[in-house]
Amino acid sequence: MQKLGIIGTNWITGQFVEAARTAEAFELTAVYSRTAAKAQQFRTDYEAGAAQDYTDLATFFIAGDFATVYIASPNSLHFEQAKQALEAGKNVIVEKPAFSNPTEMATIQAILKDRPDQFLFEAARHVHEANFKIAQAAIQALPTINGATLAYMKYSSRYDAVLAGEEPNIFSRHFSGGALQDLGVYVVYDAVSWFGAPESVDYQAEILPTGVDGKGVATLHYADFDVTLIFGKTVDSYLNSEIYSGQTTIVLDNAGTIGTVSRYENDGAQKTALGQAPLANPMVAEATIFAEIIANRDTKRYHELLQLSQTVNQVVYQLRQSAGIVFDAD
Template identity: 55%
Template sequence: MLKLGIIGTNWITQQFVDAATASGEWQLTTVYSRHAETASAFATKNHAASTFTDLADFFSHGDFDAVYIASPNSLHFEQAKLAVEHGKHVIVEKPAMANQALFEQLDECLAAHPDVLLFEAARQIHEVNFKRVQDQISQMELIQGATLTYMKYSSRFDAVRSGQEPNIFSPKFAGGALQDLGVYVVYDAVGWFGMPDEVAYYPTMLSTGVDGKGVAILRYPTFTVTLNIGKTSNSALPSEINGLRDTIVMDNAAELARVTYQDNDGKPHNIGVQPDDNPMLAEAKDFAKVINDPTTYHAEYQAWRQLSRNVNKLLFNLRQSGHVYFSDDERDSAAK
């Protein structure tokens, strides 16, 4: 049984802890929060043995094998680096790093600690339906393009409309639509089609200085992929991948609850499975599998790392195209 520490006590942390527990591979032992009351409440609810409010003490004295990091995006680098330096495996919520310079710095840190593994919690790439789409693409005669949509209204947008700047919509914390819901569809595009030749991002900027929604265009040698993302409205549009006369239709490009292949005659075929009740269960199992047997699953782990690296690069290029900048970008470019 792997021992798990966590940074962050929000809803997504609870979802991962539930998935980790359900997998039968993990036991939550250690909780970090800036506030003692919050840490204690989360630990009590989830039967964790110890809590910390000091990050250095958490890594030096916490009893855990791996840490799950679900803090604001801008804090991922420092926290992940500390974990690696203390010999702890890392599971960091997407996006793993705010820009390429930080990703490369963390890669250097990992090279100095070769026994430590780092995973980006891009949950859908571990799910069956993501792989079913991938398999179906490989069987299609010709791909002519795709439109992938993921737009969900964020309750935090109400605060923006009243003049506030919550973390998820703040450049100080590397927020915005592309760095949140956009990561899912960028993972889809890179995972299914590889890296594009050219990219462009057309954001709708908010008063806080980040994108609330946007459209990304990814140009491949023979087709174009369009990404529709947003946190300021809801979309009920399906996503699709276009062949010649055949099409893959997804109810949602991130959640992939229903996946249908429409053949050359327009006949629909269900190619997906019923998703797990907890969408993070598959990744919790995969991470444990690799940590427990890194030699056997070395190639699979390296493929995930390369995919994460490519996604990080593409996100950065899209931001540059759309003139979406974060507070740390200049500092990190100078440091590089």
Template identity: 45%
Template sequence: MLKLGIIGSHTITKQMLAAAHASGHYRLTSVYSRHIERAKEFGQPYGAKYFYDDLETFFDQGDFDVVYIASPNSCHFAQAKLAIEHDKQVIVEKPAFVNPHQFDAILQLLQAHPQAHLFEAARHMYTPLYQLAKQKVQSMGTIQGATITAMKYSSRYDKVLDESAPTPNIFNPDFAGGALMDLGVYAVYVAVDLFGTPQQVQYFPTMTTSGVDGKGVAILRYDGFTVTLNVGKTANSYLPTEVYGLKDAVVFDNAFDTRKISYFDAEKHEHELIPDHLYGNGMLDEMLSFADSFEHPTDPERQRQYQERLQLAKKVNTVMFELRQSAHLHFPADN
């Protein structure tokens, strides 16, 4: 059983803990929060025994093998760095890091600490349903482009509209927030995994009063086709995600919480792709995959898969940064 420590007491952490429990491979032991009472309030119902409000003490004394980091985006780098220096296994919520400089520093640190591993929690990439879609796309004779949508209204945007309320972290440039960083990373993952690194990118953001992008459109140029990304946290979209062939297409009902994917053949007949399972908790597949890697650290095939995931995360990070650069979106963490 893997002993689990957590940083970040949010809704996504609760979903992760439910997935961790369902997997049968993790047991929560240690919780860090800036406020000790909050750490206890959050962790005790899940059976945690150790609580900390000092990050160094958390890593020095905490009884855990794996740390899950779900803090604001700008905090990920420093916290993951500490974890690797303490030879912990690391799961860091997307986006793992703000820019390629941070990612490169983490890669160097991982080389110096071979016992540690780091996974970016891009949950949609681990489901068998997504893998079926990837196989179908790879079998299409011609690719003419794609439209990938990741747009959902955030309840925290209400606080941005209420100018008397504090700015939520996810809409705050100091914490590397915004639509591209939060939901856009899902769309970038799909594009880079299916089609590789684009030749050229451009992002056209719609800015909020808090200084980050609330929504936007990105264009990724490949050899012979383009991919359009629609991302946003200030509106709801019900558009599917589509990959266009010649006469055929692959259609996702949702890019980041996928429940149905269909292949439409040249005769316009729909063929639903049916996976061997589809969990109610979208994080369960990734938590099972992470546990398999952590529990078999010397297995060559598992380590090959791990390195592939790490390099994919690196490519996504680079594309994300290039998209921000194209729109002149800069964060304090870039300095």
């Protein structure tokens, strides 16, 4: 297994570490946290007693025994930490959204160009899952596309703090937060993966007192159809997602965590189940694929993912501009 360092000791980091272990892809050898107690607790919780703890980021990159770092810090910190990691000779897996804007993305791309032996992945885990690929194949088999509606809305455990007058990181423009930057990234990844880059976009957002979006509806305009994106973190939604082609419709139970994929035909009289049961840990697929690309030096596959990440970054930024949302990172 490849040696892994982590930045961030939250639940999503733990899920990735467990996925990496299940896939026999990465072995956790170094933990960075701002406090030693949190690093030690993380190692205990995830049975990584042999890993080394660091509370200084520079020391972590210089002394840490790892080749790849997984970054799951607040969004606004991704850029500087990924840049520092690349300059230290590490491969990078950075949680989505990888970067706050195209300027940050372009800077990272320039660094990568000078370091062709290193890899950087955006951890948009759902695009690597089996049901995403099943949906993609079903969409590609359609004779034409007449549009789509893709939805992902989930009430955030941190929204109560906003209602109480606080400003948690995930809802702060200082930390590049908001619904678009979190759940919206999933549906943008869906649209760009399945239909390509749109010709134009617009976003009608519900702006919170913290200056970022709580939920909203975005439209991606293509030459012959539109794709509607519905996402948010202030309510729960149980809407299906649909891709339209005349009398045939591909139906997903959720565009962000795809559990079922079905094809409806002939006025709904014919329904075909296409999907399969998802894995218990949704990060296993991405951990496997990232490790394979690094081990096999699969640059073709890697650059396809990097280009997809760059396009998603551009579309998300355009949507944010449409809604007038400005981050400190801008």
